[in-house]
Amino acid sequence: MAYSPAVTKAVVPVAGLGTRFLPATKATPKVMLPVVDKPAIQYVVEEAVAAGLGNVLLITGDGQQSIAEHFERALDLEARLAARGNQRALAAVRAPTELARVSYVRQDSPRGLGHAVLCAADHVGDEPFAVLLGDDLIDARDDLLARMIAARQRYGGSIVALMEIPADQVSAYGCAAFKPTDDQDIVAITDLVEKPDPNEAPSNWIVIGRYVCDPAIFPVLRETPAGRGGEIQLTDALRTLAVADRDVCADGGGVHGVLFRGRRYDTGNKQDFLRTTVEFACARPDLAPDFVPWLREFLRNLP
Numbered sequence: 377m378a379y380s381p382a383v384t385k386a387v388v389p390v391a392g393l394g395t396r397f398l399p400a401t402k403a404t405p406k407v408m409l410p411v412v413d414k415p416a417i418q419y420v421v422e423e424a425v426a427a428g429l430g431n432v433l434l435i436t437g438d439g440q441q442s443i444a445e446h447f448e449r450a451l452d453l454e455a456r457l458a459a460r461g462n463q464r465a466l467a468a469v470r471a472p473t474e475l476a477r478v479s480y481v482r483q484d485s486p487r488g489l490g491h492a493v494l495c496a497a498d499h500v501g502d503e504p505f506a507v508l509l510g511d512d513l514i515d516a517r518d519d520l521l522a523r524m525i526a527a528r529q530r531y532g533g534s535i536v537a538l539m540e541i542p543a544d545q546v547s548a549y550g551c552a553a554f555k556p557t558d559d560q561d562i563v564a565i566t567d568l569v570e571k572p573d574p575n576e577a578p579s580n581w582i583v584i585g586r587y588v589c590d591p592a593i594f595p596v597l598r599e600t601p602a603g604r605g606g607e608i609q610l611t612d613a614l615r616t617l618a619v620a621d622r623d624v625c626a627d628g629g630g631v632h633g634v635l636f637r638g639r640r641y642d643t644g645n646k647q648d649f650l651r652t653t654v655e656f657a658c659a660r661p662d663l664a665p666d667f668v669p670w671l672r673e674f675l676r677n678l679p
């Protein structure tokens with residue numbers, strides 16, 4: 377049986393302060409920092425659209441007008457570029473405006489990822505929806521979100537994406553315990569812990585920043601107390617849905633995990649941001665022919 381309705385909406389929380397990137401993030405939202413020549417948020421919206429989710433809600437905070445401006449027409453700039461006959465630049469300026477139907481909800485106070493997702497309740501209504509975190513970029517060649525949407529259609533409930541990492545790194549992430557299903561790369565979640573102490577982690581499989589949530593998450597989030605870091609955690613609400621007796625949680629309960637072995641790029645801290653930038657540059661046909669030989673030479677000469 378295929379669970380319905382279909383997933384059509386994406387929710388992207390972007391209100392974070394980006395404190396690790398100050399002063400760059402003093403006047404520029406973190407998700408507007410460029411990875412090569414596109415702000416991180418544009419990659420994320422492109423990923424949502426590629427998975428068929430053309431309705432994108434951004435959960436924003438203070439001082440983030442530039443995000444909305446990025447997805448709106450810039451008529452003066454377009455006129456100037458047109459006057460110069462610069463079609464390439466014109467296409468780059470227009471592309472983000474033509475991508476998706478982007479709308480915004482304001483998160484009045486930063487009370488955690490769970491609270492940010494709760495701000496989407498009115499917009500989402502009674503439908504399953506995807507959540508994409510702007511710090512994680514998933515390679516466009518790895519169709520993770522499409523696999524997660526297919527898993528939702530097959531199993532119902534909510535879906536998380538799981539990645540295996542070295543055990544000494546799990547305390548930076550949400551971490552899952554699970555059991556197999558008949559599908560090789562889909563598991564049934566039995567426990568979720570947000571940022572566990574390494575010796576208490578249920579496994580070394582972490583939750584990465586892609587989710588498909590059943591709308592049943594909203595009433596659960598309203599009842600979820602502040603958890604790790606004093607914040608309302610999406611992981612805690614998903615745990616409630618994962619462990620709830622299906623009879624008690626009649627609709628929308630159950631959480632499955634899609635095992636992901638593809639390419640995830642983290643932009644949430646400086647080291648990973650730099651690595652991501654270099655990896656993206658090396659994969660770009662317009663840049664790699666010059667950049668890669670230079671990089672090799674640079675590394676050879678590095679003391």
Ligand code: G1P
Nearest residue numbers: 489512549550582583584585611
């Ligand atoms: C968030 C989630 C965490 C998840 C991570 C993925 O944490 O709370 O469960 O593993 O994203 O990037 P954050 O990075 O916002 O601290």
